[in-house]
Amino acid sequence: MNEQVVGQSEERGLLKRTILIFMRHKLALFGMGILILVSLSSLLAHQIAPYDPNRTAIMDRLQPPSSDHWMGTDELGRDVLTRILFGGRISLAVGLATITISIFFGTTLGAVAGYLGGALDNLLMRFTDVMISFPQIFVLIMLVSFLGQDLSTIVLVLAVVSWMPMARLVRAEFLNLKDKEFIVSARAIGLPGWKIIVSHLLPNSGGPIIVAATLGVAAAIRSESGLSYLGLGLQPPTASWGTMLRNAQDQFLTAPWTAIFPGLMIFITVISINFMGDGLRDALDPRSSRIR
Amino acid sequence: MYTENPEITPEDRARLERSFGLDQPVTVQYVKWLGRVLQGDLGYSLIERRPVLTIVTERLGNTLYLVGLSLIISLVISSIAGVVSAYRQYSLLDHVTTFLALVGYSLPIFWSGLVSIVIFAVWLRWFPAGGMYTLGQDPTFLDRLQHTVLPVSILSLFFTGYYSRFIRGSVLEVKNQDYIRVARSKGVKELQIFIRHAAKNAAIPVVTLIALNLPTMFAGALFTETIFTWPGMGRLFWQAATRRDYPILMALITITAALVILSNLLADILYGVLNPQIREEMSSTK
Numbered sequence: 001m002n003e004q005v006v007g008q009s010e011e012r013g014l015l016k017r018t019i020l021i022f023m024r025h026k027l028a029l030f031g032m033g034i035l036i037l038v039s040l041s042s043l044l045a046h047q048i049a050p051y052d053p054n055r056t057a058i059m060d061r062l063q064p065p066s067s068d069h070w071m072g073t074d075e076l077g078r079d080v081l082t083r084i085l086f087g088g089r090i091s092l093a094v095g096l097a098t099i100t101i102s103i104f105f106g107t108t109l110g111a112v113a114g115y116l117g118g119a120l121d122n123l124l125m126r127f128t129d130v131m132i133s134f135p136q137i138f139v140l141i142m143l144v145s146f147l148g149q150d151l152s153t154i155v156l157v158l159a160v161v162s163w164m165p166m167a168r169l170v171r172a173e174f175l176n177l178k179d180k181e182f183i184v185s186a187r188a189i190g191l192p193g194w195k196i197i198v199s200h201l202l203p204n205s206g207g208p209i210i211v212a213a214t215l216g217v218a219a220a221i222r223s224e225s226g227l228s229y230l231g232l233g234l235q236p237p238t239a240s241w242g243t244m245l246r247n248a249q250d251q252f253l254t255a256p257w258t259a260i261f262p263g264l265m266i267f268i269t270v271i272s273i274n275f276m277g278d279g280l281r282d283a284l285d286p287r288s289s290r291i292r
Numbered sequence: 293m294y295t296e297n298p299e300i301t302p303e304d305r306a307r308l309e310r311s312f313g314l315d316q317p318v319t320v321q322y323v324k325w326l327g328r329v330l331q332g333d334l335g336y337s338l339i340e341r342r343p344v345l346t347i348v349t350e351r352l353g354n355t356l357y358l359v360g361l362s363l364i365i366s367l368v369i370s371s372i373a374g375v376v377s378a379y380r381q382y383s384l385l386d387h388v389t390t391f392l393a394l395v396g397y398s399l400p401i402f403w404s405g406l407v408s409i410v411i412f413a414v415w416l417r418w419f420p421a422g423g424m425y426t427l428g429q430d431p432t433f434l435d436r437l438q439h440t441v442l443p444v445s446i447l448s449l450f451f452t453g454y455y456s457r458f459i460r461g462s463v464l465e466v467k468n469q470d471y472i473r474v475a476r477s478k479g480v481k482e483l484q485i486f487i488r489h490a491a492k493n494a495a496i497p498v499v500t501l502i503a504l505n506l507p508t509m510f511a512g513a514l515f516t517e518t519i520f521t522w523p524g525m526g527r528l529f530w531q532a533a534t535r536r537d538y539p540i541l542m543a544l545i546t547i548t549a550a551l552v553i554l555s556n557l558l559a560d561i562l563y564g565v566l567n568p569q570i571r572e573e574m575s576s577t578k
Contacts, residue, residue, distance in 0.1 A: 246381065
């Protein structure tokens with residue numbers, strides 16, 4: 001009972017410390033702010049968008065930014081700002097979905113490898129190494145060429161190239177924690193393996209997993225945008241920031257706003273997430289004593 | 293293409309399929325293809341009707357030129373930036389460089405490329421918008437140089453962002469090591485320490501990383517080549533993928549796989565060569 005109380009106050013202290021360190025990271029806070037702004041505006045796209053994203057108005061095509069269209073119109077007369085807002089929904093959703101699958105698969109693999117060790121660990125890690133060796137883009141393009149380009153396939157394909165860092169991290173953490181007293185005593189009392197993994201090892205590995213997941217979302221958004229830009233990702237009329245860039249390709253020399261704004265959104269989102277990830281990494285690192 | 297002709301008879305179709313070997317199971321086709329590759333026959337492009345090998349060798353040099361030049365430039369800049377950052381840790385310079393590195397790394401290449409074309413090729417008219425040289429003219433050195441500046445700059449920006457963070461980390465780790473501290477306490481000047489000890493030791497993981505990253509850098513070139521219509525292997529890969537030109541795709545993936553294996557091997561060898569400790573371990577376990 002006493003242990004529980006001590007454990008709880010330690011936990012609360014840990015959370016407070018994490019938040020404090022994060023708060024000192026100005027860039028991370030800035031990144032988080034931008035991210036919240038972008039997410040909210042995408043979530044509320046239906047409410048705040050001035051136009052219908054698919055409303056074509058050929059008479060108004062390729063208008064530069066004006067008071068009517070804050071970000072101008074694209075080649076079919078659609079309002080760019082509206083499409084940015086709705087495109088954000090797709091891009092962010094794809095990023096989150098991809099990372100969820102990656103976490104699930106990567107963590108499981110890393111946990112099994114780290115906890116069970118031995119030949120299985122070796123086998124799984126070699127497999128991970130092989131998967132990491134391939135340049136992402138090539139794998140993505142190949143898989144898409146053979147498997148098709150609908151939304152769920154794209155998400156799966158993106159997850160296939162994203163899970164490896166997670167697996168490695170989780171395994172490393174598990175190896176680290178396996179010899180700690182509290183784990184050894186858990187095994188001594190006879191707790192079954194899976195319970196040790198789920199209730200003790202995983203929660204204590206949470207830090208690096210969260211950081212990797214955050215950075216992973218940024219990477220996923222980039223990859224999806226890149227694929228869609230190449231025409232090998234989502235297809236029209238699905239509007240993600242990447243497909244908007246692709247459509248802008250033909251006229252960006254005469255109507256640069258059609259390309260600048262979508263790309264800018266990708267850049268801002270990715271860099272905000274990266275800032276946040278850096279801050280989280282410092283905040284969650286148990287060894288960082290420097291509260292700067 | 294033949295299948296879109298409505299007048300083609302089923303017998304003709306079957307005959308064509310047999311001549312292409314398409315009526316056999318996929319595994320048999322694959323093994324046959326593999327056999328041909330081992331004999332040096334990479335097949336014919338479905339779109340261009342030319343040997344794949346010819347098409348690839350035409351483009352290979354261009355990619356090597358682009359990636360090689362960008363890599364050299366970015367390594368020079370990141371080394372300077374990384375080392376200076378490490379030795380002035382937590383200073384304003386350090387923060388600014390780290391920030392710039394993060395920006396360079398986070399910028400989507402396809403976007404920074406587009407923006408640079410808009411600014412430097414359309415508005416300022418300093419550089420051309422793409423290609424390796426002006427068509428219809430004999431390529432002069434100046435002309436090629438003009439065409440090279442933008443793509444190389446954009447690609448270098450990305451590489452620099454990536455490597456400077458790593459170099460900074462590596463130098464930081466090395467300069468706080470015990471053996472460096474001993475040299476300092478002996479009174480050796482910091483610059484001397486750096487040149488004789490720190491630099492070489494910090495370089496080892498960096499060199500290994502570069503070797504491991506070789507295949508990925510070709511991938512980075514893919515976006516750059518596509519945006520600037522640079523006739524290289526990356527763009528070829530993209531074209532083949534869009535047009536479903538499978539022989540080229542298969543050949544390029546094979547080349548990439550070979551490149552991955554070779555670069556991993558290179559990284560291992562380099563690490564052994566540069567790090568005498570590994571060499572010791574290797575020879576003592578015999």
